Amino acid sequence: DTAVSQTPKYLVTQMGNDKSIKCEQNLGHDTMYWYKQDSKKFLKIMFSYNNKELIINETVPNRFSPKSPDKAHLNLHINSLELGDSAVYFCASSQDRLARGTGELFFGEGSRLTVL
Amino acid sequence: AQSVTQLDSQVPVFEEAPVELRCNYSSSVSVYLFWYVQYPNQGLQLLLKYLSGSTLVKGINGFEAEFNKSQTSFHLRKPSVHISDTAEYFCAVSVPGNQFYFGTGTSLTVIP
Numbered sequence: 001d002t003a004v005s006q007t008p009k010y011l012v013t014q015m016g017n018d019k020s021i022k023c024e025q026n027l028g029h030d031t032m033y034w035y036k037q038d039s040k041k042f043l044k045i046m047f048s049y050n051n052k053e054l055i056i057n058e059t060v061p062n063r064f065s066p067k068s069p070d071k072a073h074l075n076l077h078i079n080s081l082e083l084g085d086s087a088v089y090f091c092a093s094s095q096d097r098l099a100r101g102t103g104e105l106f107f108g109e110g111s112r113l114t115v116l
Numbered sequence: 117a118q119s120v121t122q123l124d125s126q127v128p129v130f131e132e133a134p135v136e137l138r139c140n141y142s143s144s145v146s147v148y149l150f151w152y153v154q155y156p157n158q159g160l161q162l163l164l165k166y167l168s169g170s171t172l173v174k175g176i177n178g179f180e181a182e183f184n185k186s187q188t189s190f191h192l193r194k195p196s197v198h199i200s201d202t203a204e205y206f207c208a209v210s211v212p213g214n215q216f217y218f219g220t221g222t223s224l225t226v227i228p
Contacts, residue, residue: 102148107160
């Protein structure tokens with residue numbers, strides 16, 4: 001059983017299109033994240049949800065919209081895709097009920113987005 | 117504000133040689149420290165973490181790291197590397213509120 005699963009694993013699309021990436025975790029964690037990893041492997045936090053509530057929203061274009069239907073799922077929708085959106089997007093989850101920062105992150109395998 | 121610096125972007129090392137991957141951090145609050153490994157085309161997985169207690173922590177695959185508060189460092193070491201250790205290694209800190217800050221990564225290449 002995969003703890004954090006993302007679909008699709010690969011997306012190739014044209015500029016201007018809209019795409020979604022889905023993420024599910026079966027670990028019972030309360031917090032889920034979206035990270036973007038660029039071509040230089042730099043990891044940047046995009047969003048974080050705790051029990052379906054948005055708690056971290058870094059400086060990300062409005063074209064990116066996360067949605068958490070329940071605490072086990074966190075989806076990412078991207079409108080009007082641009083060349084610079086090409087990256088690997090990682091979903092992650094953690095459990096730290098007191099929000100002390102001690103809960104490790106569990107990552108999905110990533111979704112590689114290529115915008116042509 | 118928090119930041120993490122990984123001083124070496126690439127580290128080549130011969131098989132069975134020791135390796136040290138350096139990590140320094142700065143923070144205005146107490147942090148917890150992590151090392152993650154990313155194998156090609158995979159997600160990140162936890163190698164080890166320091167939350168409290170002994171400053172020398174042991175992780176998976178024979179790796180260990182030492183927390184040095186005075187030098188604000190958390191260097192990762194392995195006494196003898198294998199080909200299978202070739203991967204990208206990320207140092208990270210977390211703060212209350214479950215926010216993680218990652219370094220820019222160190223690419224470890226083990227040479228046969």
